[in-house]
Amino acid sequence: MLKRIYIDNFRGLVNFELNFDSINLFLGGNGSGKSTVFESLRKIQAFLTIHCDAGEVFKSSDCTRWQNLLIQRFELEVSGNGGNYKYELAIEHYTQHNCYVQHERLYFNNQLLLNIENGKGQLVRDDNSSLSEFPFPTSHSAILLLIESGNTKLKWFQNRIKRLIIVQIIPINMKNGSRQEEIELDWRMENFVSWYRYITHDKDKLPELIDSLKKIIDGFIGFRFEKISEEYVILKLQFLTSKDEKEVIEYRLSELSDGQKALFALYSFLYCTQSQDYTLCIDEPENFLALPEIQPWLVQLYDFCSEQKLQALLISHHPELINYLLASPVGYWFERQSNAPVRVKKISHEMAENTGLPISELIARGWLYEPA
Structure with a gap:
């Protein structure tokens, strides 16, 4: 299961961190950063699974506009295969259209499996033998290029990233x-x-x-x-x-x-x-559907996630979907002012206790969070 993501210097996401449950609902106004989280996941997935240059995936135009930083940082934490993985990636942009991998690291249960930094690599195989200080290109993912290197944990991690829909x-x-x-x-x-x-x-x-x-x-x-x-x-x-x-x-x-x-x-x-250990990331699944059509799907999705058969990250503005899913504490409220970082707050039912209104109604009226 996808457990955590960290993103820095990617559009409105600055020093941004989010922990995930088995089912997660992203709420917030347009431009508040919900879809940007999905976009960052897509870029990480492409970099780890498709033979492409880093510059084809990571663009300098995606760096946060009100900063002058050249380095984008990403982290993922994933549970599975009998333990916990942590992946770290730093991309440095040196011209408008060119970048390189400053570092790429993968840990399993806090033990280093792979470290690529400034064109030099270190890899630990399944038998605990290691390759140290070997030269490595800074234009591609080391996980992708070393997938047949004798470390099955690398292969498991890449296959799990492929199972992000x-x-x-x-x-x-x-x-x-x-x-x-x-x-x-x-x-x-x-x-x-x-x-x-x-x-x-x-x-x-x-x-x-x-x-x-x-x-x-x-x-x-x-x-x-x-x-x-x-x-x-x-x-x-x-x-x-x-x-x-x-x-x-x-x-x-x-x-x-x-x-x-x-x-x-x-x-x-x-x-x-x-x-099959998949994570579904669906942006507004209710589009094109009437309430009687989306509701049975939503009930089944919730059951599968509760039984640990699936993980889901959903973006929605649909009142029925919001009220149904927020029967459990799975909601995250995204907010962002112009030229300011995205901020996220976990939604709790305590917010609605004093009004007697469902959370979807508080959102519709703009009462869920008052501007600071």
């Missing part, structure tokens, strides 16, 4: 088909079908997914892949014409409503990733 569901972007399977899902969901092909290799996950969609999407009975060419397949969803008739009609994703596509994606996230 960080998305904003935009149904119009979801393509009908794909040329290949893809492990990682695009932020805007363009490659959803490619990811879905990968995630549904485990056929045991499909019956629960299909049953849940039958209850929430009228007439839905299943789906199948159709091969269009040697390389390209499309996903088709199957519907009965009516409850009494047996005729089946098939639709491509582009032929479904935005709400139906959003539901298909949300329920796929739930049932295809549960018990």
Whole structure:
């Protein structure tokens, strides 16, 4: 499970730290920094899992504008594999379009596994032998380049970072088909079908997914892949014409409503990733959906997170989602004034006790936190 993130000198996040539970709700006004946390996670994930130069991921334009600092710092803490990981990364920008890795470190249970600093590296293998003071390029992640170096803890950590699903569901972007399977899902969901092909290799996950969609999407009975060419397949969803008739009609994703596509994606996230140590980071999952549609998904998500089958980080402005999730202390209030750092406060029900109003109503009225 993702336990903690630290970010410094990334847009409005300055000396910013946040600890996570199994389910987390980010609240606050537009521009208060909620999506920026997701963006920083996406950049760390890309750097650790994709063969790309540091300058392709980390831009000097993302440094905090009202400072003149050249170094961005990131830290992640993750539990799993029988212990606790801590990852540290510092990126130094030396021109507008160029940067390098000042240092990159990974610890497991407070024991150093990897240290790259100023182009020199130290690595501890599983057998406790070490490589010390070897030269190392400062343009790429050492974890990515040393993944087959004899340290299985590095590989576990990278695989766990791959299991961060960080998305904003935009149904119009979801393509009908794909040329290949893809492990990682695009932020805007363009490659959803490619990811879905990968995630549904485990056929045991499909019956629960299909049953849940039958209850929430009228007439839905299943789906199948159709091969269009040697390389390209499309996903088709199957519907009965009516409850009494047996005729089946098939639709491509582009032929479904935005709400139906959003539901298909949300329920796929739930049932295809549960018990696989995934973290779902979803920006406004309620978009395109009516209350009766989002509520059952929300109940199931909460149950999975409570049972430690999933971890979720959600950004939302939806009153029902806010009131339901804040039955437990999982809310964080983001606030930021112009040209000032983001600040976060944990939400408690004590804030609403004196008013008799739900927290969503306090937020709507601007009463949750009075400006300092």
